[in-house]
Amino acid sequence: MPNAISISNLSKTYEGGFTALHGIDLDIRDGEILALLGPNGAGKTTLISLVCGILNPTTGTVNVQGHDIIKDFRAARQLIGLVPQELHVETFETVWATVNYSRGLFGKKPDPALCERILKDLSLWDKKDNKIMQLSGGMKRRVMIAKALAHEPRILFLDEPTAGVDVELRKDMWQLVRRLRENGVTIILTTHYIEEAEEIADRVGVINKGRLILVEEKKELMRKLGKKQLTLELVEGLPELPEALSHYDLDVQDGGRRLVYSYDTQAARTGIGSLLADLNRAGIAVKDLDTEQSSLEDIFVSLVEEAR
Amino acid sequence: MNFEAIKAIYLFEMARMRRTLLQSVISPVLSTSLYFVVFGSAIGGRIQEVEGVQYGAFIVPGLIMLTLLQNSISNASFGIYFPKFVGTIYEVLSAPISFVEIVIGYVGAAATKSLILGVIILATAFLFVPIEIRHPFWMVFFLVATSITFSLFGFIIGIWADGFEKLQLIPLLVVTPLVFLGGSFYSIHMLPPFWRDVTLFNPVLYLISGFRWSFYETADVSVGVSIAMIFFFLAICLGLVWWIFRTGYRLKA
Ligand SMILES: Nc1ncnc2c1ncn2[C@@H]1O[C@H](COP(=O)(O)OP(=O)(O)OP(=O)(O)O)[C@@H](O)[C@H]1O
Ligand SMILES: [Mg+2]
Numbered sequence: 001m002p003n004a005i006s007i008s009n010l011s012k013t014y015e016g017g018f019t020a021l022h023g024i025d026l027d028i029r030d031g032e033i034l035a036l037l038g039p040n041g042a043g044k045t046t047l048i049s050l051v052c053g054i055l056n057p058t059t060g061t062v063n064v065q066g067h068d069i070i071k072d073f074r075a076a077r078q079l080i081g082l083v084p085q086e087l088h089v090e091t092f093e094t095v096w097a098t099v100n101y102s103r104g105l106f107g108k109k110p111d112p113a114l115c116e117r118i119l120k121d122l123s124l125w126d127k128k129d130n131k132i133m134q135l136s137g138g139m140k141r142r143v144m145i146a147k148a149l150a151h152e153p154r155i156l157f158l159d160e161p162t163a164g165v166d167v168e169l170r171k172d173m174w175q176l177v178r179r180l181r182e183n184g185v186t187i188i189l190t191t192h193y194i195e196e197a198e199e200i201a202d203r204v205g206v207i208n209k210g211r212l213i214l215v216e217e218k219k220e221l222m223r224k225l226g227k228k229q230l231t232l233e234l235v236e237g238l239p240e241l242p243e244a245l246s247h248y249d250l251d252v253q254d255g256g257r258r259l260v261y262s263y264d265t266q267a268a269r270t271g272i273g274s275l276l277a278d279l280n281r282a283g284i285a286v287k288d289l290d291t292e293q294s295s296l297e298d299i300f301v302s303l304v305e306e307a308r
Numbered sequence: 309m310n311f312e313a314i315k316a317i318y319l320f321e322m323a324r325m326r327r328t329l330l331q332s333v334i335s336p337v338l339s340t341s342l343y344f345v346v347f348g349s350a351i352g353g354r355i356q357e358v359e360g361v362q363y364g365a366f367i368v369p370g371l372i373m374l375t376l377l378q379n380s381i382s383n384a385s386f387g388i389y390f391p392k393f394v395g396t397i398y399e400v401l402s403a404p405i406s407f408v409e410i411v412i413g414y415v416g417a418a419a420t421k422s423l424i425l426g427v428i429i430l431a432t433a434f435l436f437v438p439i440e441i442r443h444p445f446w447m448v449f450f451l452v453a454t455s456i457t458f459s460l461f462g463f464i465i466g467i468w469a470d471g472f473e474k475l476q477l478i479p480l481l482v483v484t485p486l487v488f489l490g491g492s493f494y495s496i497h498m499l500p501p502f503w504r505d506v507t508l509f510n511p512v513l514y515l516i517s518g519f520r521w522s523f524y525e526t527a528d529v530s531v532g533v534s535i536a537m538i539f540f541f542l543a544i545c546l547g548l549v550w551w552i553f554r555t556g557y558r559l560k561a
Contacts, residue, residue, distance in 0.1 A: 015561060052402040056560050074310070077404040088395030097323065104316025105403045147399065 002065065004030045004155050004186040005051065010060035011210075012046050020046040021210045023060065028155075028188060030065075033181055035201035035218075036190040043210040044190040045085055048157050052082045064155065078106060081153030085160045085190075087140050089132045095119065096128040099146045106151035118146050121176060138169050145176070156180060158189040162196060174200050198222060223264065229292045230261040230272060235285040242282045248275055265293075313405040317413025318420075321387055325421050332421070333428055336375040340429050343371055344436045347493055358495050359526040364437035369520040370492025371433070376426050376451070377458050377487055377512070381479050384418035384462030389469055392559075401560060407553035411463065418459040419452075426451050439523065446531070447522035453538045454515055460545035467558050486512040496528045511537065 005028040012021040021043045028034055036044050049055040051062050053069060053076075062069040064076035090098050099115050119125045122142040127135060132143060141164070148156060158177070162170050177187055177200060191197060197204045197218065205215040214221070238256035248271065251260040263270045279286060325332065347367055355363045391397040400410060433439055441447050469475040490512035496504050507513055508529075518534025521527035527534070552559070 054398055054401045054560065056556055073406075074404040077402060080402070082398070082402050084395075084398055086395055088398055090396055091394070092324070092327065093320075097320070101316050101320045102399060104319075105313050105399060105405070107310040107312045107404055109312060 002030055003027045003063075004032075004065060005188075006063045007047075007051070008061055010047070010050060010062060011058050012043075012050055012055060013058045019058075019210060021050070024212050026205065026212055026215060028186060029203075031181065031184050031186055032202045033177065033187045033189070033200055034203050034205060034215075035197035036188065036205045036207055037192070037194065037197055038190070038207035039192065042207040044207055045159055046210075047207070048082070048084075048159050048188070048190070052080055052157060053077055054082075078151070079154045081148035081151065081156045083141075083144050083148045083156070083158045083161060085163065087137065087144065089140050089143060091133040092131060094129050094131055095124055095135070095143055095146075098132065098143065099150050102147040103150040108151050114152070115146075115150060118149050121179075122146050123172070137164055138166060141165060142169070145173075149180075153185070155186045155188070158187065160190050160192075162191065162193075227262055227293075228265050228270075230263065230275075231290045231292065232259040232261070232279070232286050233257065233288040233290075234259065235287050238284065242284075244278050244282050245275075248278075310405045310409050313403060314409050314413045314416075317400075317410065318417050321414060321417030322420065324387075325383070325417065332379070333425065336379065336425055336429060337432050340371050340375065340432055341436070343367065344433070358498070359524075361524045361526060362437060365433075365439050366495075366520075366524070366526075367493050368430070368433045368437065368439055369523050370487075370490075370516050372426050372429050372451075373454065373490075373512070373516050373519055374487045374492055375429055376422050376454050377483055377515075378479060379425050380418060380422040380455050380458035381462035381465065381483060383421050384415055384459040385466035385469065385475055385479075386462075387414045387418055388463055388466035389475055392466075397559070407549075411460075411549055411553075415456065415459045415463050418462060419455040422455040422459065423451060426455070441523055442525050443522040447519070450515065450519040450522055450534075450538070453542065454519070457538060457542045457545055460542070460549060464545065464548050464552065467552055470558070483512075486510055487516075491516050491528055495526070511541065514538070 005026075007024055007026040007028075010021060010024040010026075011019065013019045024047060036047070038044050046055065050057050051064075051069065053073060062076075064079055067073075067076040067079075069076045090101075093101075096115070096119075099119065100110060100112075103110065103115065116125065119128055122145060124139065124142055124146060127139060132140060135143065141161070145158075145161070161173055165173065177189070181187060189196075189200070201218050203215060204218050204221050206213050234257050236257075237254075238252065238259075240256075241250060241252060249262050251262070252258070253260060261272075261275060263272065276286075344364060344367075347363070349364070351363070357363065358366045391400065430439075465475065465478050469477075489507065490510045491507065496507050496513065499507065514529060514534045514537035517528040518531050518538070521531045521534070551557070
């Protein structure tokens with residue numbers, strides 16, 4: 001299957017010398033939902049802005065279904081819709097005017113029926129004659145989505161679509177995203193929340209400090225992310241690990257007073273039951289126990305360390 | 309060329325202007341009327357004629373030029389500055405259009421509005437003073453060429469400005485004085501020789517002179533020079549716009 005977008009060696013150094021992206025290579029597959037995860041300032045918005053033509057790249061190339069975003073920018077941009085992170089709206093315009101304007105801007109003939117459908121899908125139809133300043137924040141975000149969809153893009157960028165959005169709208173949004181995907185639209189979204197990626201994405205990319213440190217099928221990542229740790233505080237310190245426990249993935253800490261067991265939550269058998277039974281059999285008394293899920297933060301840390 | 313996009317920008321801008329049309333028409337009409345009262349009636353009562361033209365009628369081309377210049381610059385500069393300021397420029401930058409279409413859309417709308425204002429002021433002037441237009445073709449030429457040229461200039465200012473102060477700076481500090489000192493209200497032949505020579509460095513003089521010639525066939529400088537000057541300004545503005553296009557200056561980081 002051809003790629004929707006191929007990014008190679010893309011980097012961005014801002015005026016003033018700060019490099020926000022370092023040589024990104026990324027292929028986005030046709031029809032997939034790709035979630036870009038990363039902490040604040042990782043470079044997600046910079047990456048999206050480069051692909052959409054809002055920033056000029058310092059190095060590298062981007063191809064959108066075979067069209068170079070600079071040499072063949074008209075064909076490339078025609079295919080892309082963008083919902084930016086910030087709420088940038090034409091405050092004094094009506095919803096209807098602004099959505100139709102967006103369609104025209106992308107060179108498409110007016111199509112009132114289509115715009116009507118988009119507004120209805122986003123529950124904005126009854127607001128169509130309202131000025132945008134009369135809308136709530138969540139509604140403004142929906143207007144921005146409507147604008148991005150008005151020219152029927154084949155690729156949609158959603159930069160933190162769920163920031164400042166209530167549960168209801170988030171549900172609607174995911175529904176819309178799934179519907180678009182069913183129609184073959186490729187979707188790239190950014191988020192800070194692993195749960196969101198888990199809910200909606202096919203693949204997940206992790207960006208940190210301007211580097212793409214991983215791109216993986218969601219299932220694979222969830223397996224990695226799904227690691228949990230069981231910490232056992234022992235009554236008495238163990239001089240050494242008994243033979244009976246050697247086949248467990250155990251980390252002995254605090255002079256043998258603490259055992260840390262890592263296991264996979266997604267696995268059919270976590271091994272906790274047998275570990276506890278074996279401890280009991282070996283006569284090791286447990287004072288306290290605690291489990292901890294590895295967080296996105298931990299993943300970042302371990303990934304960044306791996307990358308060194 | 310993406311004509312749908314040009315149309316979209318143009319109509320969107322025109323709609324924005326339509327909302328504020330009342331203010332934008334009333335204020336120049338009012339100030340022009342005031343000029344007629346003050347210069348035409350009060351002072352004109354004493355001057356009566358300049359180069360064979362009744363004073364009230366003599367100042368009409370200058371007044372129209374004043375409005376044309378001020379409005380072209382402020383409309384076009386605001387038109388492009390505002391989306392930069394509120395961030396909606398992202399959409400224009402991400403659209404499948406080149407800078408050429410952006411310029412045609414924004415500048416075209418601003419120039420159209422100036423033209424409309426120019427015509428309204430001309431019509432207002434007819435109510436106050438007897439006006440004849442000896443060269444209608446050249447009158448329209450100066451009207452259109454000035455609107456376009458100074459809308460382009462305003463567009464450049466709007467791109468350059470990174471604050472509202474800068475947006476006001478050039479119209480206030482440069483353009484208004486140049487118009488006032490460019491022979492709107494007098495013929496440079498009324499000045500002492502030294503100041504007459506200084507005034508020849510004022511580019512606006514050439515516009516007003518040429519424009520007035522199309523009405524009454526009286527001019528401070530020959531009309532050929534005026535026509536050449538307006539093309540010269542147009543070329544400068546187009547050159548600057550081309551440079552902005554090449555470098556993405558203040559539009560794209
Ligand atoms: N115009 C700019 N000039 C200079 N530096 C910039 C500019 N825009 C962004 N940066 C810097 O580039 C880095 C990446 O910013 P970016 O907006 O891409 O992050 P992000 O991953 O989208 O973060 P967030 O999750 O907060 O939206 C940050 O360190 C930011 O300060
Ligand atoms: Mg961001």
